[in-house]
Amino acid sequence: MNRFCGIILLQFVLLTACAQESLTDFFKGELIFQSGFEPDSKVVPKGSNADITGTDHSLEEKNDWMKDLDENPLIGNFNLQYQGGDSTQRFAKIVPEPGNPQNKVLWFWLNEPNVGGSKGRIQANIYGGKTGLKEFYQSVKIFLPEDMNTVRTFPEKISWLTIAEFWNNITWSHDVPYGFRITLGLGKPTAAESDLYFILDGQDCELFEDNSQKYTTLWSEINQEVKVPIGQWFTLNYYYKEGDSETGRFYMTIQPDRGEKKVIFDVTAFTHNSHDLNPDGVTDFNPLKLYTSKKLIDYMHSKGKTLQIYWDDFKLWKDRRP
16 A cells, blocks of 8 residues: 555544544433432422432532532423322432442332322422423433332223323413423233333323313333333433424333343334424423322222332433434
8 A cells, every 4th residue: 555545544544433433422412410319419398399409429520409400501490299298198208228228319109199189299390491402311220119019910900100201392381382291101001910011102282271181192102021120220211302203202221230221112203292393392301200090099008008119320411312
């Protein structure tokens, strides 16, 4: 090879390497926030609801609940919402992990229907972002304690046991048109005793003058190849991309501790209202949620059990891709 050709080849290799590195950096996205709920993170009362304040000093960056979430224009405001009830019915607390007291986790405990006696709710709200997120990625670790095995014996199908929800746009304001939501939950496909599986759907919403709502399901998914683990920590990763029936995407993986990562959902479909010609991103979502019917809560209570979820290692990125 002559010297000139060698120089050209070297330049090509360097340019290709730089392009690949830039593309890799792009796919990594921008870390918005992360917390393992370690000190100095604290759940504090906030009116009839709650909030998390402080900084997780186990992490080096993007770990301040106020500066990196509440003061971030992409995010708006973080809080914990109950919508009623008291601590005998529901609570969210940061506690030592059962069986591993050196680690702190966030505990959702739902013992009675706390919303007017009709349903139960504990949820983290990230509401009111000034700039809608058109592409984002979330990771969180989850532990469902042994009590959740009783859900398997509930004598009906389960299609309402929500663990996360993403709004584009919100469905409870007359000032915001084109309501839409993606709901992630735990489902039970039969009335007989059954394992639990992840369920997912996307719905348009119409809000009427009397504040009643009509939801129209555009798509729905259930993955019965992978059971929801109970009594074992697992990590869920979610990827959301705003788009229509050909460009929208919702992608989710699961990885049990000491297990392999598996794809649960990879959906190409509307991720905004199907009539919205100018969608403007997600400004409101519930990254951590425990929301279900009075009937399921009462059934658990009748068996001396409680609906519970432990959360750990919550992370949120802008523009990250799988």
